[in-house]
Amino acid sequence: SQQGEEDPQALSIQEGENATMNCSYKTSINNLQWYRQNSGRGLVHLILIRSNEREKHSGRLRVTLDTSKKSSSLLITASRAADTASYFCATSYTGFQKLVFGTGTRLLVSP
Amino acid sequence: EAQVTQNPRYLITVTGKKLTVTCSQNMNHEYMSWYRQDPGLGLRQIYYSMNVEVTDKGDVPEGYKVSRKEKRNFPLILESPSPNQTSLYFCASSLNRAETQYFGPGTRLLVL
Numbered sequence: 001s002q003q004g005e006e007d008p009q010a011l012s013i014q015e016g017e018n019a020t021m022n023c024s025y026k027t028s029i030n031n032l033q034w035y036r037q038n039s040g041r042g043l044v045h046l047i048l049i050r051s052n053e054r055e056k057h058s059g060r061l062r063v064t065l066d067t068s069k070k071s072s073s074l075l076i077t078a079s080r081a082a083d084t085a086s087y088f089c090a091t092s093y094t095g096f097q098k099l100v101f102g103t104g105t106r107l108l109v110s111p
Numbered sequence: 112e113a114q115v116t117q118n119p120r121y122l123i124t125v126t127g128k129k130l131t132v133t134c135s136q137n138m139n140h141e142y143m144s145w146y147r148q149d150p151g152l153g154l155r156q157i158y159y160s161m162n163v164e165v166t167d168k169g170d171v172p173e174g175y176k177v178s179r180k181e182k183r184n185f186p187l188i189l190e191s192p193s194p195n196q197t198s199l200y201f202c203a204s205s206l207n208r209a210e211t212q213y214f215g216p217g218t219r220l221l222v223l
Contacts, residue, residue, distance in 0.1 A: 030209045031209060031210075033211065033212075035212075035214075040199065040217065040219070041216060041217060042115075042201060042214035042215055042216045042217050043154075043201070043203075043212075043214045044214070045211045045212065045213070048210070048211055088153065088154070090212075092208070092209035098144065098156050098159055098169060098208055099156075099208070099209070099212060100156075101146075101153050101154040101155075102153055103151065103152065103153035104153060
């Protein structure tokens with residue numbers, strides 16, 4: 001399977017703490033994307049990082065990409081209760097006509 | 112407002128009764144796709160379309176059909192639904208296969 005894998009599957013933290021989620025994948029990619037899904041709703045795009053980039057920021061989000069280790073991490077700083085959601089990585093593999101989504105990390109941020 | 116719309120949002124049906132879930136986008140995107148989401152399995156692609164009249168199978172196409180007669184619309188057809196097609200379905204569109212995908216709100220389907 002080409003599916004990426006997120007780690008951990010679930011994460012529970014307090015408001016104000018940082019949350020880190022990891023994604024590993026298998027073969028060469030064009031880009032890697034992170035999405036957020038609030039319970040039962042559609043996925044919302046967060047960040048896209050290309051294979052020639054190593055780090056990107058968007059507000060409280062920081063994404064890193066290590067192509068040598070075939071892994072990416074999503075860091076949410078100073079988390080809020082509203083960050084409670086599932087987070088998915090999706091990889092665009094070289095030569096494939098689609099994005100492949102991982103199974104997600106469920107993040108719970110408690111007030 | 113740029114968006115992807117799906118209808119219906121919720122649907123309960125019985126085995127064998129044909130149904131269609133509509134999907135429409137107003138962003139002039141060429142690429143559209145359908146996913147199903149099941150607990151523990153993440154999102155799996157059912158079908159995708161690179162452009163009008165160009166469609167292809169994803170990872171789990173069995174039991175589904177699609178068509179792309181217009182750029183904005185990409186309906187998902189279940190000719191003879193079965194209980195194992197009970198799932199949460201998402202339509203998505205993007206400029207191309209590798210770029211940011213914009214998702215619809217989802218259609219929750221229950222097949223009895």
